Amino acid sequence: MPELPEVETTVNSLNILKNKKVTNLQIYTKKLRYTVPHIKLKKIIKSELIQSRRISKYVILDFKNNYTLIIHLGMSGRLKILKNYSSKHKHDHLSIKFNNNSYLLINDPRKFGFVDFIESDKIYKLSYIKKLGIDALDKKLSIEYLYKKIKKSDVLIKQILINQHIVAGIGNIYASEILFDAKISPLKKGKSLNKYQIGKIIKSIRKILKRAVESGGSSINDYVSPDGTLGNFQNNFKVYGKEGLLVRGFKIKKVILYGRSTFFCPEIQK
């Protein structure tokens, strides 16, 4: 499931379409999580892709005509770049043809993702973008910022980490990995953490996410990079999905927090 590292890997791969012009657009699905803005989307035809970038877990494609395509991959969403595309594959919802004869496809079995289309200068007016907290890999993510956000919070640190309005980009899987790396229990309340512990968490956020980006993201379930390469960071997961396994002689436990699976090692994470 795409979290920050997978989205980062995705937008990097999409840069091979930079300066290419859209020659055709096919929409196969009326609605993903939200209705696909099919009328507006036609505006990208004949325009060139200027750049592919990431805002939190959103893929941002800026076009030369000053319009921007926003793609959220949800849980099972995946972008593919294909040279030959004669027939639609299962769960393909959108296909964009470029003038180098390659196709960018949005494929999403669970339809938890969505696409949006807006004038480029209005992107920060979108409520879901405007509300985002500091990006998990932004240098501006400081101990002071996080401490201030959570010093009065009764919410568990695990939930704070996946709250996109506080730190943007971390999802359920990496939250478990980050807290294991920081040796801090997911069950700790935000307000119980001191600045030293928050510093450890920030270090672990950067360490785990950067490593994951370097390994091309994770490929659990069907996440694959647009160029077809598989990420392999899931091989580096220490606790996620590893209930019952031993770490330094201690068992990894699974608990459900706010309806989400959470993996940790109580003896190591305090």
Place this chain on the structure above:
DNA sequence: CACTCTCCCTGAAAGC
């Protein structure tokens, strides 16, 4: 406002 719960969806895995 701040928090938690529910829901959207399909395929894989578990259960029977």
Place this chain on the structure above:
DNA sequence: TGCTTTCAGGGAGAGT
């Protein structure tokens, strides 16, 4: 073996 049920999760919106 094969059918049925459960589970997975991002994030908006409803509910408290």
